Amino acid sequence: MRIETTNGAGGAPRKLKVATVSLAGCFGCHMSFLDIDERLLPLLELVEFDRSPITDIKHCGPCDIGLIEGGVCNAENVHVLREFRANCKVLIALGACAVNGGLPAQRNHLELADILQEVYRTGHGLAEGSRIPDDPELPLPLNQVHPVHEVVRIDYFLPGCPPSGDAIWTFLTQLIEGKDPSLGHGLLHYD
Amino acid sequence: MATAELEDILERHRRDPLQLLQILIELQARDGWLAPATLGALADALGMPRARVESTASFYSFLHTRPAGEYRILFSDNITDRMLGNQALMQALCDKLWLQPGKVSEDGLVSVATTSCTGMCDQGPALLANGRTVTRLTPERIDEMAHLIRRRVPVGDWPPEWFHVEDNIRRRDVLLDHGLAPGAALAAALERGPTGLLSEIERSALRGRGGAGFGSDIKWRSCRDAWGDAHYVICNADEGEPGTFKDRVLLSSYFDLVVDGMCIAGMAIGANKGFIYLRGEYRYLLDRLETRLAQRREQGLLGRNILGRGFTFDIEIHLGAGAYICGEESALIESLEGKPGKPRIRPPFPVTNGYRGQPTTVNNVETLALAALIAVRGGEWFRAIGTPASTGTKLLSVSGDVARPGIYEFPFGVSVTEVLEAAGARDTQAVTSAGAAGHCLAADEFGRRIAFEDVATGGSIMVFDASRDMFEVARNFAHFFAHESCGFCTPCRVGTAVNARLLDKLAADHGSPYDLDEIAKMHRLMQGASHCGLGNTATIAIDDMLAKFRPAFERRLHSPDYEPAFDLDAALSQARRMTGRDDPGAHLGDNHEALAEARPHAQGAHSSADPVSAKDLQP
Numbered sequence: 001m002r003i004e005t006t007n008g009a010g011g012a013p014r015k016l017k018v019a020t021v022s023l024a025g026c027f028g029c030h031m032s033f034l035d036i037d038e039r040l041l042p043l044l045e046l047v048e049f050d051r052s053p054i055t056d057i058k059h060c061g062p063c064d065i066g067l068i069e070g071g072v073c074n075a076e077n078v079h080v081l082r083e084f085r086a087n088c089k090v091l092i093a094l095g096a097c098a099v100n101g102g103l104p105a106q107r108n109h110l111e112l113a114d115i116l117q118e119v120y121r122t123g124h125g126l127a128e129g130s131r132i133p134d135d136p137e138l139p140l141p142l143n144q145v146h147p148v149h150e151v152v153r154i155d156y157f158l159p160g161c162p163p164s165g166d167a168i169w170t171f172l173t174q175l176i177e178g179k180d181p182s183l184g185h186g187l188l189h190y191d
Numbered sequence: 192m193a194t195a196e197l198e199d200i201l202e203r204h205r206r207d208p209l210q211l212l213q214i215l216i217e218l219q220a221r222d223g224w225l226a227p228a229t230l231g232a233l234a235d236a237l238g239m240p241r242a243r244v245e246s247t248a249s250f251y252s253f254l255h256t257r258p259a260g261e262y263r264i265l266f267s268d269n270i271t272d273r274m275l276g277n278q279a280l281m282q283a284l285c286d287k288l289w290l291q292p293g294k295v296s297e298d299g300l301v302s303v304a305t306t307s308c309t310g311m312c313d314q315g316p317a318l319l320a321n322g323r324t325v326t327r328l329t330p331e332r333i334d335e336m337a338h339l340i341r342r343r344v345p346v347g348d349w350p351p352e353w354f355h356v357e358d359n360i361r362r363r364d365v366l367l368d369h370g371l372a373p374g375a376a377l378a379a380a381l382e383r384g385p386t387g388l389l390s391e392i393e394r395s396a397l398r399g400r401g402g403a404g405f406g407s408d409i410k411w412r413s414c415r416d417a418w419g420d421a422h423y424v425i426c427n428a429d430e431g432e433p434g435t436f437k438d439r440v441l442l443s444s445y446f447d448l449v450v451d452g453m454c455i456a457g458m459a460i461g462a463n464k465g466f467i468y469l470r471g472e473y474r475y476l477l478d479r480l481e482t483r484l485a486q487r488r489e490q491g492l493l494g495r496n497i498l499g500r501g502f503t504f505d506i507e508i509h510l511g512a513g514a515y516i517c518g519e520e521s522a523l524i525e526s527l528e529g530k531p532g533k534p535r536i537r538p539p540f541p542v543t544n545g546y547r548g549q550p551t552t553v554n555n556v557e558t559l560a561l562a563a564l565i566a567v568r569g570g571e572w573f574r575a576i577g578t579p580a581s582t583g584t585k586l587l588s589v590s591g592d593v594a595r596p597g598i599y600e601f602p603f604g605v606s607v608t609e610v611l612e613a614a615g616a617r618d619t620q621a622v623t624s625a626g627a628a629g630h631c632l633a634a635d636e637f638g639r640r641i642a643f644e645d646v647a648t649g650g651s652i653m654v655f656d657a658s659r660d661m662f663e664v665a666r667n668f669a670h671f672f673a674h675e676s677c678g679f680c681t682p683c684r685v686g687t688a689v690n691a692r693l694l695d696k697l698a699a700d701h702g703s704p705y706d707l708d709e710i711a712k713m714h715r716l717m718q719g720a721s722h723c724g725l726g727n728t729a730t731i732a733i734d735d736m737l738a739k740f741r742p743a744f745e746r747r748l749h750s751p752d753y754e755p756a757f758d759l760d761a762a763l764s765q766a767r768r769m770t771g772r773d774d775p776g777a778h779l780g781d782n783h784e785a786l787a788e789a790r791p792h793a794q795g796a797h798s799s800a801d802p803v804s805a806k807d808l809q810p
Contacts, residue, residue, distance in 0.1 A: 016808060075763060075776070075779055078759060079785075082782070082786055082789050086786045086787075086788075086789035087789070089808065100685050111765065112766060113765045113768065116769045116770075117769070132769050134770035134772050136772065136774045136776050136777075139776070140766035140770065140772065140776075141763075142759075142762040142763060142766070143761075143762045143763070143764065143766075146756070146762075149709070149756075150692075150756035150757060151756075151759070152753065152755075152782075153705050159681075188720075190680075190681030190682065
């Protein structure tokens, strides 16, 4: 598949569109993204952000690159992830939680029903008459937390908790240059 | 447990924290499990942090930090056991005992679960009953076993023929027909002296039989030359590779030759102490081996002043407790030091920094037995057997779809076809040449030769005829590695689990080409990024099967593009139940429809059916 990279008669190169989101994550990977520091400026010469905490756009439109931080812990995560998959040409699992489920997945050895019961009904310090929230506005939690690749097809995995700013920069610039990203020694970490 | 009993065990182990694993094994043998109070008392007595005691107690499969039942039944779950019907037998036993696999019965009487290959592939299906090996399981034996358990008959009083283990030696060559009296090889070695012996080993070009094929003379010389307070010899009898059982036969019926080999290694490297690391699955051999060591001490063939020649060398047997990783030499040494069996960072190698940080040589059982032969007959004699790069003979453990499973001793260079013919294999589809961790050969490769320079093997040859589903073989191996990964490094800990889940996904009819690509990617990743040989080899057979038996995988593909790994709507079941919600927001629709709906109609939108790569982003 090819995309148009010129914009109208002027022939100036079209910027690639990038969307980012944090699902069941801690935004640590996004913070690490900001650690590319002043390189954000040359990056903005090449890309334009669609849905992302940077723009506060609520829904993702057609994009070239989607970065997913965090695993999938509830129904809303599934909807957002599907929206990203449907709209992004290249979808990247960013960081340990997106790649493997990470810290939120530590609840996977417990029954969700037991967790809800203890947190809202039987735990210490709860208000009188406390109950499990059932407002239809709230997304329901999944029985277990899953890595994103178990819900949609993922094109690339960028591991690390978090991946360093340098790793994200290297990965993105290689991708934008049309190379298959590969992080060598020093940038590739799993934990 | 009475304090006096604990004291007795501690005294026998010299209150040495490095004996922790052995102490835990003994405590469990008495109590059936390791209670928190026991671990606490032990930590105090040894002056160790509680966390260190717990880390060892929780690492090994055969140690239980929760009650596991008066009867702990573990079915060997190698693919060869499966081919012999172990799954139906396990289900039958569970049904008769009103049990779920993996759970302890309500009355605390019994639990039934699976364990990795117990090394009885030529006489399976097999199981361990409170650690004791039972072979050749049949529906009748399972029936009677359920009765015996319900009537609380001690395992020691079960029918003795159940515990019978055959050697099943099918072809003998120079090693299995050695004809030497106990100690003869040792006498010959003492006659040659360390330098003379090392030259013979060098001349023989003997290479390690565990599979890696490292030159024995180089290992022994480097160890001898390394500076240290003491040197150690370790006999690696942690024969954990699925499908191999030749070390079991050497220990059962050729033990004197192995002990001679260890003494010879000790003389060569300047050691006075050796260890046999015996896998927990071979616990039934322990008393017999201890007795024989005691006899040898009386006969002047072990201990002080061996054969009156002033050479002192003694041997201690350490038990493993169900951890495949301990076959890796540095993990074995960690385990010997009472710690969890996690491989060390190398270098330094054990030849300079091994047991207790001292120069240590770790050799396979078969290598040591062959060194004893070479001490008598000389290096030239040995080098005339086999191929120039792989000298001598190799013991092959042959199992699976063959008429005569068992041990075959062949000179190196024998073709796979010759082995198959000797074993009476018919209509063979595939052969795994080095257990779960080695290559899988298809029929057009059976002309290849067993040798380090062609088909390298530690000796596990499993044979699959045309009726077998190679997908299920791959899935069995993937689960084996996911269970046995020590968890130290992420590529192996996660990679083995991802592989097992992907293959389960295919088995559950949720497979897609994406999953096959992921398995191939995982192979490349783990080969480069894993900490030790376990992760580096865990995907070799699976990758081979995927390449050579692809239809077995492809016929399980459900979707041309991508399928989620689980039923998304069902994954909200508990939350729906707990909140009482059933509104549309409390459900998740079908993946394909949802993607189509969310997909923009704008020009340039991407169809999820074509995978993209970086170059697709370019003009």
